Amino acid sequence: MIVVKDVSYTYMTGTPFEKIALKKISFDVAQGEVLAIAGHTGSGKSTLIQIIAGLIKLQSGSIEIDGLSVDDKKIRRLVGIVFQYPEHQLFEETVESDIAFAPKNFGLSEAEVSARVDEAMRQVGLDESLKKVSPFELSGGQRRRAAIAGILALKPKYLILDEPTAGLDPPAKEHLLKEIFGAIKISGVTIILVSHNMEDIARFANRVVVLAQGEIIFIGTPRELFAEEKILARAGLEPPPVTQLLRTLKLNESALTLDEAERILTTNH
Numbered sequence: 001m002i003v004v005k006d007v008s009y010t011y012m013t014g015t016p017f018e019k020i021a022l023k024k025i026s027f028d029v030a031q032g033e034v035l036a037i038a039g040h041t042g043s044g045k046s047t048l049i050q051i052i053a054g055l056i057k058l059q060s061g062s063i064e065i066d067g068l069s070v071d072d073k074k075i076r077r078l079v080g081i082v083f084q085y086p087e088h089q090l091f092e093e094t095v096e097s098d099i100a101f102a103p104k105n106f107g108l109s110e111a112e113v114s115a116r117v118d119e120a121m122r123q124v125g126l127d128e129s130l131k132k133v134s135p136f137e138l139s140g141g142q143r144r145r146a147a148i149a150g151i152l153a154l155k156p157k158y159l160i161l162d163e164p165t166a167g168l169d170p171p172a173k174e175h176l177l178k179e180i181f182g183a184i185k186i187s188g189v190t191i192i193l194v195s196h197n198m199e200d201i202a203r204f205a206n207r208v209v210v211l212a213q214g215e216i217i218f219i220g221t222p223r224e225l226f227a228e229e230k231i232l233a234r235a236g237l238e239p240p241p242v243t244q245l246l247r248t249l250k251l252n253e254s255a256l257t258l259d260e261a262e263r264i265l266t267t268n269h
């Protein structure tokens with residue numbers, strides 16, 4: 001479990017560029033949950049997840065991960081973070097050595113590293129035949145999956161993803177999400193997903209935290225969020241198109257996903 005309590009953060013304190021990025025942020029992430037973080041550009045999402053991953057030092061408040069403080073180096077083994085556009089960080093000669101890079105640094109045996117590379121490639125849906133290929137020969141979607149596999153190979157208990165589908169075309173995006181949330185959720189990994197995409201949030205998240213100018217303005221389920229028009233407007237978010245469509249049709253029920261909409265429409269007509 002992750003417990004975030006009263007976390008505030010200011011960049012460049014005491015300079016003319018001082019910028020308050022987070023104000024008194026508190027929330028929990030339960031085991032096995034997919035928690036989404038949404039909000040305008042500059043609302044503090046990336047700052048928050050980097051603090052949770054221990055990459056930006058906590059200034060005030062506290063974060064506990066399985067009872068350990070985020071300042072404790074041991075949390076590095078628990079939390080894996082995939083940055084926005086992670087494929088920019090692929091640098092090894094082959095896909096295999098790239099995915100193996102971090103687990104090797106953890107001092108795992110060669111056999112263990114190799115087993116983890118295979119498993120991570122399976123989890124993200126990359127074919128074995130791509131192991132010896134240079135990451136630069138892969139398609140954009142494949143590169144993204146290779147980068148994510150490199151984090152999965154660490155077997156994090158908590159996985160943080162910053163806009164994992166940004167910039168991918170719709171089929172690559174769909175494939176990636178299905179692989180990630182299909183395979184990984186089964187393994188019980190807890191996920192924090194930063195996303196602007198309300199459809200993705202509707203399909204995969206159990207709860208959503210909405211940030212606006214560094215403050216939490218909403219915590220609840222996607223369904224609860226999509227009923228809060230003022231909050232959505234303030235955060236610059238829109239419900240998924242299917243939710244809006246059913247609302248326009250003035251049906252009494254609300255749908256968050258295509259499957260739900262289909263069920264409602266076929267039983268009503």
Ligand SMILES: Nc1ncnc2c1ncn2[C@@H]1O[C@H](COP(=O)(O)OP(=O)(O)OP(=O)(O)O)[C@@H](O)[C@H]1O
Pocket residue numbers: 011012019020021039040041042043044045046047048
């Ligand atoms: N290294 C930095 N130095 C100074 N200010 C920063 C730095 N990083 C972020 N900020 C500022 O802190 C605020 C929060 O930024 P952050 O990157 O966390 O937002 P975000 O919600 O992730 O935005 P986006 O949706 O664009 O990724 C913004 O006003 C941003 O300009």
Ligand SMILES: [Mg+2]
Pocket residue numbers: 045046047
């Ligand atoms: Mg960001």
